[in-house]
Amino acid sequence: MSDARGPETAALPPLDEVLAVMRVVAIPTRTRFRGISVREAAIFDSPLGASEFSPFPEYGDAEASAWLAAALDFGWREQPAALRDRVEVNATVPAVAAGRVPEILARFPGCRTAKVKVAERGQGLADDAARVRAVREVMGPDALVRVDANGGWGVEEAVTALRALAEFDLDYAEQPCGGVDELVEVRRRLSPGDTGEGPLLGEAAATLGLHARTSPLVRIAADESVRKAADPLAVARAGAADLLIVKAQPLGGIRRALGIVAEAGLPVVVSSALDTSVGIAMGLQLAAALPLAEGEGASGAVLAGACGLGTAALLEGDVTADPLLPNGGEIEVRRPRLDPEQLTRYAAPAERERWWRERVTRCHALLSAAAH
Missing domain, CATH: 3.20.20.120 (Enolase-like C-terminal domain)
Structure with missing residues (x-):
């Protein structure tokens, strides 16, 4: 279902499929922005093109699950038509x-x-x-x-x-x-x-x-x-x-x-x-x-x-x-191609990779529960 009260929860891809195409990056900012000097993000090399899950670390799972719904929708479902390029x-x-x-x-x-x-x-x-x-x-x-x-x-x-x-x-x-x-x-x-x-x-x-x-x-x-x-x-x-x-x-x-x-x-x-x-x-x-x-x-x-x-x-x-x-x-308006060299250059440390994978796992469980 999709309405103004909650995120899209239909047709979630399986968790193991999501985790299999996931990389975590940590990219420095040019200028401190909202107190942030390094921006972390989970990037998915998903079937319909690259997608991103990047709620700020302080956000709880309930809030972050909407971000994951967006990432899964963008990476695994066709999107509404663009009216301009x-x-x-x-x-x-x-x-x-x-x-x-x-x-x-x-x-x-x-x-x-x-x-x-x-x-x-x-x-x-x-x-x-x-x-x-x-x-x-x-x-x-x-x-x-x-x-x-x-x-x-x-x-x-x-x-x-x-x-x-x-x-x-x-x-x-x-x-x-x-x-x-x-x-x-x-x-x-x-x-x-x-x-x-x-x-x-x-x-x-x-x-x-x-x-x-x-x-x-x-x-x-x-x-x-x-x-x-x-x-x-x-x-x-x-x-x-x-x-x-x-x-x-x-x-x-x-x-x-x-x-x-x-x-x-x-x-x-x-x-x-x-x-x-x-x-x-x-x-x-x-x-x-x-x-x-x-x-x-x-x-x-x-x-x-x-x-x-x-x-x-x-x-x-x-x-x-x-x-x-x-x-x-x-x-x-286009979808960028992931670059393996850049993904490697900005790969997050192993402990942050684990943190993000655990976060995706929890948020996916919340979305799955909401769908039933």
Whole structure:
């Protein structure tokens, strides 16, 4: 069965077949990202092409089992048809010092949208503002700039920060707070007539060539409140977001993700979770299966701009000799071939290989139980 309440559980391949085609890699990141300096992933040389299982190590088996459902679906079942052969992607800027922004953006050639990490532990609003300003200065006034707090602010912090960062003409703010009720309150307080002060476009905005935005002051996008929620549609029902960020692996695969966004009826941006090119291919397939928004103000389950699928550029290596990297601000929708040399080069230590095999075994058992 596949619906908004749980991952796809039909026709699981046998566990021994899954383990037989599994390799585990540990790939260093170019820059510390979400506290990670090495990205681990289980890669399957599966019948219909390479697939990936890469929930972060701290995730419990119940949450990780949705990621395994996605990997098995992608590797062992035909996928929904793509509507296009290329997907526009954004640059992703980790919580680096402002001086490193040009170096990071250079890894995303042709991208005219950037997502900037904010609300990093140990940093403050001044650090965030400097980083966002640096992005705006490098990319110019016509680029789209987004921020992603990963739920790191409370309501008051979020409202204060987003009113300040609105100076740089934000496309949207992703998951400023953790809870759905908090998102509702932040969105209300950033709506017309409740900003607390007038248009926040002062000297800095004029210097950067920006223009005053119409309402709302900053749009709100939901990520963790969708992919980590028992009820991924709660955000839409509560009116907590203007658009959804969806990721194929955490939502149980491309089919289930398409079902969720169809029910939610909100515009969508597809993102990744610092995947290898194999996981990126899954996200690209999801993005390519969504219709494009037609004109400003388009609503419904449509692809609403550049996707966060360029993050293989943040890894030191990959599992393929032909990685899925931005070119002209886009990535081709294709499935990369696994490269034995790269798999060997980035092979995880034996104890981590065992850890991941045990994890796959437990998650497979959960999926099997749910199917009966």
